[in-house]
Amino acid sequence: MPTRTARTAWNGDLETGEGQVELSSSKLGTYDVSFPKRAAEEANGFTSPEELLAAANSACYAMQFSAILAGAGATIEALDVKADVTLGPDPRGGFHLSGILLTVRGEVTGIDAAGFTKAAEEAKAGCPLSKALTGVEITLDAQLEA
Numbered sequence: 001m002p003t004r005t006a007r008t009a010w011n012g013d014l015e016t017g018e019g020q021v022e023l024s025s026s027k028l029g030t031y032d033v034s035f036p037k038r039a040a041e042e043a044n045g046f047t048s049p050e051e052l053l054a055a056a057n058s059a060c061y062a063m064q065f066s067a068i069l070a071g072a073g074a075t076i077e078a079l080d081v082k083a084d085v086t087l088g089p090d091p092r093g094g095f096h097l098s099g100i101l102l103t104v105r106g107e108v109t110g111i112d113a114a115g116f117t118k119a120a121e122e123a124k125a126g127c128p129l130s131k132a133l134t135g136v137e138i139t140l141d142a143q144l145e146a
Contacts, residue, residue, distance in 0.1 A: 005025045006025070019034070033047055033048060057085070057127070057129045058102070064123040064126050066079060078107045098137075101139050102141070103141045113143075
């Protein structure tokens, strides 16, 4: 299996510095990062490790979920997966990821709501990124749509 690479170039200290995250493997782009923007409610054109993790987790989960649904004989018309990754103060000092909420809505035939929910939970447990993030509480909101 391949290794994917990203790199960050950083200038300055935490409070006033800024950096650029480069998606090196795909060459899809370079994105600005800064701690003040990371900790602010509005990102204003800057990304953050949490947003990049949310993108990775939602994509990984969607792939895992589609594999489990197909394995159960279901036909996937559409899956809409959103990951909300929250940064919060760590009681031991500094910051930590205080939670991840995966929200999935699916248009899927050949499976009932209970089977959809069961498959959604299996995907949460089996997604490689969810496995890597065992120190973070991941909650799931899954609904099969008509």
